[in-house]
Every structure is written in structure tokens, then in C-alpha cells.
Amino acid sequence: MxxxxxxxxxxxxxxxxxxxxxxxxxxxxxxxxxxxxSKQTAGRGRGDKKWxxxxxxxLASLILPIGFSLDRLPFLSCIVALSLHQCISKVIxxxxxxKIKWPNDILYDDAKLAGVLxxxxxxxxxxxxxxGIGINVAHHPIIEGKNTTSLNxxxxxxxxxxxLIKSLEIILYEYLEKLINxxxxxxxxxxxxxxxxxxxxxxxxxNDKVLEGILIDISKDFEIIINANNKNIKLNAGELSFxx
Numbered sequence: 001m002x003x004x005x006x007x008x009x010x011x012x013x014x015x016x017x018x019x020x021x022x023x024x025x026x027x028x029x030x031x032x033x034x035x036x037x038s039k040q041t042a043g044r045g046r047g048d049k050k051w052x053x054x055x056x057x058x059l060a061s062l063i064l065p066i067g068f069s070l071d072r073l074p075f076l077s078c079i080v081a082l083s084l085h086q087c088i089s090k091v092i093x094x095x096x097x098x099k100i101k102w103p104n105d106i107l108y109d110d111a112k113l114a115g116v117l118x119x120x121x122x123x124x125x126x127x128x129x130x131x132g133i134g135i136n137v138a139h140h141p142i143i144e145g146k147n148t149t150s151l152n153x154x155x156x157x158x159x160x161x162x163x164l165i166k167s168l169e170i171i172l173y174e175y176l177e178k179l180i181n182x183x184x185x186x187x188x189x190x191x192x193x194x195x196x197x198x199x200x201x202x203x204x205x206x207n208d209k210v211l212e213g214i215l216i217d218i219s220k221d222f223e224i225i226i227n228a229n230n231k232n233i234k235l236n237a238g239e240l241s242f243x244x
Contacts, residue, residue, distance in 0.1 A: 010035070014040065019059045074221060080118065082100070084104070087168040098113075111148055140153065141195070193243065195218070211228045213227065223235060
């Protein structure tokens with residue numbers, strides 16, 4: 001159970017996701033385990049993007065043994081995003097500006113607050129997902145052309161990262177139960193209610209082309225559907241990026 005996850009803490013590490021991979025490769029992990037760092041020297045986001053890792057922010061990866069059918073793996077991104085949204089909602093008074101930018105970034109008033117990098121380690125003997133999570137708690141990076149924010153800036157008080165981890169763990173386990181119990185349709189409906197720019201015009205890049213369209217739906221397989229040039233385009237998480 002996630003509520004009994006082990007915790008391994010590092011003062012400084014290159015990347016909690018990379019360390020998770022190393023521990024899995026060395027066959028040292030058998031149950032849910034958090035890898036937490038005070039500072040990362042090579043934090044990563046999706047694709048080739050760098051995740052700026054400042055001390056005081058939440059920098060963690062959850063090594064999760066996969067106990068569900070592999071064809072449901074895309075929904076792991078869905079439940080992690082919903083879990084983060086709910087966890088952060090508990091500490092923010094005004095939740096209306098809090099949105100999930102597909103697939104799993106968390107924005108507050110169109111400024112990036114948290115990000116997720118999920119990587120899978122699949123083998124004949126054991127399957128794991130590595131759920132890398134970064135939340136701007138004490139600081140937010142200055143990135144040209146992008147809006148960013150932090151929890152402390154929003155709530156005007158000092159949040160403790162371990163309190164967030166404990167809350168997130170409980171919420172994530174509850175969503176995982178829903179996934180195991182075949183509640184994908186309910187999860188998609190909830191996701192759409194919290195989705196950034198749902199039924200609105202978005203600019204996005206795919207195949208090195210910048211396009212514009214209306215985000216009209218999330219498919220039953222957790223793909224995004226955008227109507228561009230009077231044509232519905234269905235894309236997975238690795239096939240597009242948004243301007244915001």
C-alpha cells in the first residue's frame with residue numbers, strides 16, 4: 001500500500017528519477033518507495049526539458065510496482081495529475097485558477113506550479129513506474145517566455161514539503177484504487193472538469209509545426225483531442241507541447 005511506502009532521502013543528487021532507475025536495476029526495490037532530494041543537480045522534465053531544482057521545493061520520485069494491466073499505463077498520468085490537483089487544492093484558498101495542463105502539469109492562474117515525469121521500467125520479472133514530481137514550494141524559477149509560481153507565493157506562508165508528500169501519498173492511493181476498479185470513465189470526467197483551457201482555443205506544437213485549435217475532448221484511452229482546421233486531431237502525451 002502506498003500509505004506504507006518507504007522513504008529514501010538525499011541532501012543532493014543528480015535526479016530522483018535517475019536514482020530510482022539505478023535502485024531498480026540493482027534490484028534493491030520491491031515495494032512502493034519515495035526517493036526525495038533537498039537539491040537536484042540534473043533535474044529533468046518531459047522530453048529534453050530541464051527541471052530547475054531549487055532547495056525548499058518538493059523534488060521526489062515514487063517508485064511504484066505496477067499492480068494493474070499494462071494497457072492502463074496511460075491512466076497513471078491521469079491519476080497523478082488529479083492527485084496533485086487535489087493535494088494542492090487542500091492548501092490553497094482559491095482553487096478556481098488551479099488547472100491541469102494536459103497531460104499532468106499543474107498551473108495556477110496560467111503559471112506553472114508543478115510538473116510530473118513518469119518513466120516506466122518494464123521487465124519479465126517485475127514492472128515499475130517511476131513517478132517524478134516537482135512542486136515549486138518555496139521558490140519558482142525565472143524562465144524566459146514562461147510564467148511560473150510557487151505555493152508559498154500563493155498562500156503567503158511557508159509550506160513543508162514532507163506534509164505535502166504525506167497528503168499526496170494518501171490521495172494517490174485512493175485514485176489508484178479507482179483505476180484498479182475500472183473507473184476510467186469517471187477519472188476522465190473529473191480530469192476534464194479540471195483541465196486547462198478545456199473547450200477553448202489553444203496553441204500547440206506537433207511534428208515541429210505550430211497549430212491552433214479547440215481542445216474538445218479527452219479520449220477513453222487518455223489521449224487529447226483538438227479540433228484544428230475543422231479536423232479532430234488525437235494525440236498522446238509525447239506528440240505535442242503547448243504554449244501557455
